[in-house]
Amino acid sequence: MACEPGPCPSDRMHARYLYAIVPARTASAPGAPGLGDVDPHVEVLTEASLSAVVGPVPASLVEAASALDEEHRPGRERTLGAVEAAVRDHERVVERVLERATSVLPIRFGTVLPSSEAARELLGRNEEELGSCLEALRGRREWGLKLYWDTDSAEESARTLTSSPGTTDPDADRPGHRFFAAKRAELTRADRRQDVYFGMASALEEALQSVGIVQVQMQVHAGVGASPNACVLDATVLVAQDDEERFLGAIESVLRGRTGLSASISGPWPPYSFVGGLPLAAQ
Amino acid sequence: MTSDPFAGYPAGTSGGSITRSDTSNLADILERVLDKGVVVAGDIVVSLVDVELLSIRLRLLIASVDKAKEMGINWWETDPWLTKGRDGDGSSAGELSERLERLESTVERMAHALEKGSKR
Numbered sequence: 271m272a273c274e275p276g277p278c279p280s281d282r283m284h285a286r287y288l289y290a291i292v293p294a295r296t297a298s299a300p301g302a303p304g305l306g307d308v309d310p311h312v313e314v315l316t317e318a319s320l321s322a323v324v325g326p327v328p329a330s331l332v333e334a335a336s337a338l339d340e341e342h343r344p345g346r347e348r349t350l351g352a353v354e355a356a357v358r359d360h361e362r363v364v365e366r367v368l369e370r371a372t373s374v375l376p377i378r379f380g381t382v383l384p385s386s387e388a389a390r391e392l393l394g395r396n397e398e399e400l401g402s403c404l405e406a407l408r409g410r411r412e413w414g415l416k417l418y419w420d421t422d423s424a425e426e427s428a429r430t431l432t433s434s435p436g437t438t439d440p441d442a443d444r445p446g447h448r449f450f451a452a453k454r455a456e457l458t459r460a461d462r463r464q465d466v467y468f469g470m471a472s473a474l475e476e477a478l479q480s481v482g483i484v485q486v487q488m489q490v491h492a493g494v495g496a497s498p499n500a501c502v503l504d505a506t507v508l509v510a511q512d513d514e515e516r517f518l519g520a521i522e523s524v525l526r527g528r529t530g531l532s533a534s535i536s537g538p539w540p541p542y543s544f545v546g547g548l549p550l551a552a553q
Numbered sequence: 554m555t556s557d558p559f560a561g562y563p564a565g566t567s568g569g570s571i572t573r574s575d576t577s578n579l580a581d582i583l584e585r586v587l588d589k590g591v592v593v594a595g596d597i598v599v600s601l602v603d604v605e606l607l608s609i610r611l612r613l614l615i616a617s618v619d620k621a622k623e624m625g626i627n628w629w630e631t632d633p634w635l636t637k638g639r640d641g642d643g644s645s646a647g648e649l650s651e652r653l654e655r656l657e658s659t660v661e662r663m664a665h666a667l668e669k670g671s672k673r
Contacts, residue, residue, distance in 0.1 A: 534573070
């Protein structure tokens with residue numbers, strides 16, 4: 271599937287890049303900066319109960335599209351640089367909206383509408399659905415959580431799991447048998463390590479649920495173990511600002527008693543991961 | 554100014570029980586803005602960039618070639634877009650290495666998706 275050519279320059283003047291959708295007349299707190307100073311080029315279009323944060327098509331996006339054009343092929347580094355600039359520009363605007371709005375629906379990168387009128391029509395056509403989603407996200411922020419486990423410590427935890435008592439193997443001295451016995455032992459260690467990782471993930475889920483945090487997306491990297499300090503769990507969590515201290519406490523409770531386990535927290539992010547797969551009908 | 558209960562924790566990803574990183578990491582940004590967020594479907598959308606294709610190509614471009622090959626992905630070896638303009642300049646090695654650490658798991662997920670013939 272090839273990239274389609276972009277709009278001609280005259281059409282691009284009317285086109286609007288869509289960053290986010292927020293409740294109309296939104297404000298995070300009295301006296302807080304409004305959406306008007308998110309970016310000099312960004313404007314807010316309002317239709318009924320919703321507002322769209324839009325701007326002219328970013329120059330960085332045009333350059334990224336050009337760099338990806340088959341006919342130009344400027345080279346890998348320039349392409350990466352152009353795309354990086356475009357995605358960082360997008361994220362910078364959406365994060366500033368997050369700081370200023372009570373609720374934010376971040377739009378996927380690269381969404382360009384033909385005009386301001388089209389943006390308003392989009393809001394009007396999807397007002398109910400968008401309004402419900404915004405209400406569900408009110409006062410909440412996304413956090414990234416990665417858990418890293420020192421391999422030796424994880425192995426030690428795995429060894430403490432139940433294991434069958436040693437038995438005498440009559441074939442132990444046969445060369446071929448020794449090879450397969452070693453392989454079987456390695457697989458057993460991998461299985462036990464996997465059990466430990468999934469046990470840790472369950473503990474995290476329970477700890478979060480115990481403080482009312484239920485919107486969690488989690489991926490366990492059970493096959494790792496080759497590097498000294500591997501990332502064994504990757505999670506994104508939607509947390510109400512009032513619950514963020516409890517979120518921290520839940521993480522600490524999982525780390526407690528697990529030697530060599532550490533956590534890296536990133537954020538706060540706009541709630542990209544929790545918009546519920548919301549495709550908007552544009553026509 | 555929004556609060557940050559984790560502000561007192563050190564930056565980085567290792568060396569302490571809990572560390573804190575901000576939202577500047579490119580891999581974390583890519584994972585969100587390319588794959589997630591609200592999607593506007595339909596002819597109303599002006600297509601400047603094929604985001605779906607960009608998402609796949611970008612991850613394979615900056616991930617480990619060896620790791621992708623290990624998973625059976627090597628179509629870029631015959632893709633003219635990716636073979637032309639490639640440079641062996643070591644100045645990009647450090648940057649790519651850092652991205653590699655962040656994106657290996659994402660590449661693995663996408664490999665499974667490609668193998669199953671499913672795309673978002």
